[in-house]
Amino acid sequence: MKAGHGEAVEPPASRDELLRSAIERARRSPFYASHLEGHSLVGRADLASLPFTRKEDLIEASPFGMLAVPPSKAWHYHESSGTTGKPISTWSGLPELKQMAARLHGMVPELDEETILLNRFPLFAPVSFVFEEALRHAGACHIAAGNMSWDVPFTRALEFIQRLKVTAISSLPLEPILLSELARDQGLDLRKDLGSVNLIFCGGAVLPPALRRGIEHDWEARIVEIYGSNETMLMGVGCTEGRLHLCRELLEFEILHPDTYEPVGPGEAGIVTITSLVQEVMPLVRYVTGDLVRRETERCPCGRADETIEVLGRLEETVELGGGRAMHYEILDAAYEFADTLGTRIFFILIRPHELRLLVELDDPTRAHPIEAEKRLAERIGLPVTVEKLGPNEVLDRSAMFRTPSIYKPSVISDWRRPGRKPITIMEALLEWPKFDGETLFHLGKRQIRNALRRRRLTREDRRLAGSSSSDAKTRGRRGAH
Numbered sequence: 001m002k003a004g005h006g007e008a009v010e011p012p013a014s015r016d017e018l019l020r021s022a023i024e025r026a027r028r029s030p031f032y033a034s035h036l037e038g039h040s041l042v043g044r045a046d047l048a049s050l051p052f053t054r055k056e057d058l059i060e061a062s063p064f065g066m067l068a069v070p071p072s073k074a075w076h077y078h079e080s081s082g083t084t085g086k087p088i089s090t091w092s093g094l095p096e097l098k099q100m101a102a103r104l105h106g107m108v109p110e111l112d113e114e115t116i117l118l119n120r121f122p123l124f125a126p127v128s129f130v131f132e133e134a135l136r137h138a139g140a141c142h143i144a145a146g147n148m149s150w151d152v153p154f155t156r157a158l159e160f161i162q163r164l165k166v167t168a169i170s171s172l173p174l175e176p177i178l179l180s181e182l183a184r185d186q187g188l189d190l191r192k193d194l195g196s197v198n199l200i201f202c203g204g205a206v207l208p209p210a211l212r213r214g215i216e217h218d219w220e221a222r223i224v225e226i227y228g229s230n231e232t233m234l235m236g237v238g239c240t241e242g243r244l245h246l247c248r249e250l251l252e253f254e255i256l257h258p259d260t261y262e263p264v265g266p267g268e269a270g271i272v273t274i275t276s277l278v279q280e281v282m283p284l285v286r287y288v289t290g291d292l293v294r295r296e297t298e299r300c301p302c303g304r305a306d307e308t309i310e311v312l313g314r315l316e317e318t319v320e321l322g323g324g325r326a327m328h329y330e331i332l333d334a335a336y337e338f339a340d341t342l343g344t345r346i347f348f349i350l351i352r353p354h355e356l357r358l359l360v361e362l363d364d365p366t367r368a369h370p371i372e373a374e375k376r377l378a379e380r381i382g383l384p385v386t387v388e389k390l391g392p393n394e395v396l397d398r399s400a401m402f403r404t405p406s407i408y409k410p411s412v413i414s415d416w417r418r419p420g421r422k423p424i425t426i427m428e429a430l431l432e433w434p435k436f437d438g439e440t441l442f443h444l445g446k447r448q449i450r451n452a453l454r455r456r457r458l459t460r461e462d463r464r465l466a467g468s469s470s471s472d473a474k475t476r477g478r479r480g481a482h
């Protein structure tokens with residue numbers, strides 16, 4: 001049986017056939033032409049015999065090596081920030097983006113013609129355009145307001161929600177927290193003044209249950225988890241039951257043990273490895289994402305057959321300290337739960353050589369908190385943890401969220417006869433940084449000094465403890481040291 005084209009009623013190609021043609025497509029890229037040389041796939045059972053593709057391969061092959069079509073035939077180009085070395089290039093095509101968008105739309109009943117979505121995903125992340133397509137698919141309105149765009153700072157995003165009666169937000173999980181803090185700071189009532197929002201898509205970082213509950217509670221909105229990455233694009237979407245389903249029509253998934261790379265069973269945790277089924281532009285074969293997920297055992301009550309998983313984060317986000325071991329996911333979950341009992345959502349965690357330090361921001365840091373809450377925090381994390389309570393704006397400087405530059409159209413002419421700005425360089429014409437009065441400068445300075453002092457105190461403490469533990473170890477003949 002061969003898959004035809006343009007047939008109105010076409011039986012779905014068998015999984016084997018889908019995979020077979022995906023592998024053949026992948027061979028069109030210079031990387032896979034050599035990487036898969038001598039390997040063949042007849043059916044799904046052969047997949048395990050193909051070599052893995054690692055992140056390093058993608059880095060090495062960037063920018064053109066993974067492309068299975070000429071670069072101009074790609075619809076989109078993106079790349080990783082490259083802060084830690086050479087960036088990873090990712091290319092995608094419109095048809096595949098449309099398929100992802102259709103999947104997203106199909107799983108979220110609230111996405112309808114009445115939707116107005118404030119899309120806060122950075123515009124240089126491909127997921128942003130999956131949302132744009134999904135909104136086109138739904139026949140609804142999309143506001144491209146990436147959180148890294150200088151022309152839509154947090155204050156303006158809030159204003160959009162209020163003024164345009166935005167019904168949905170898509171963003172990193174921290175964004176709704178920041179927006180709600182800023183709203184409170186401005187004296188806005190989240191449920192009254194920003195009550196039009198009934199749906200929040202969260203993706204791009206782990207979404208532990210306590211964080212999800214917090215956002216859900218504050219915004220009185222349904223949370224839809226989005227799982228994906230620049231290289232793989234959309235991998236999973238949350239359903240109406242709040243569970244995350246893998247997009248099996250887009251990708252072939254293997255969940256593999258992090259050490260043995262053997263498939264793990266239901267209920268176990270493993271590394272997500274994907275093979276593209278629909279990508280024509282930059283297909284990947286057995287790409288090891290490095291994401292640790294737990295396979296869920298029970299079938300989802302929503303009725304979807306696709307497997308559900310819990311995303312635990314990247315494998316390298318594992319912290320080993322004082323004989324204990326925890327992932328960022330678990331640390332964040334416990335920390336959000338603890339913060340909630342103290343009536344805040346704002347904290348910052350320092351991973352120090354001997355402990356986790358939780359800097360938690362409270363209206364009144366001198367007020368005592370329940371000792372059981374701190375005990376539960378330590379038990380849940382399983383690592384040495386201490387809590388330091390700080391006052392308002394010491395962890396999240398809200399005033400900084402207002403201090404954004406004004407952006408203008410680039411120009412080389414300035415008419416000084418007119419009232420208003422009088423720029424004298426192109427940069428000044430383009431950008432205007434806020435000017436500070438004496439009082440603001442004083443507060444900023446004070447905060448800077450306080451932060452610097454705290455940093456110095458903690459660094460000294462770390463050094464002193466490192467010194468004493470090494471001398472302890474010497475005197476005890478290394479008895480107590482790991």
Ligand SMILES: [Zn+2]
Nearest residue numbers: 239241300302
């Ligand atoms: Zn479901």
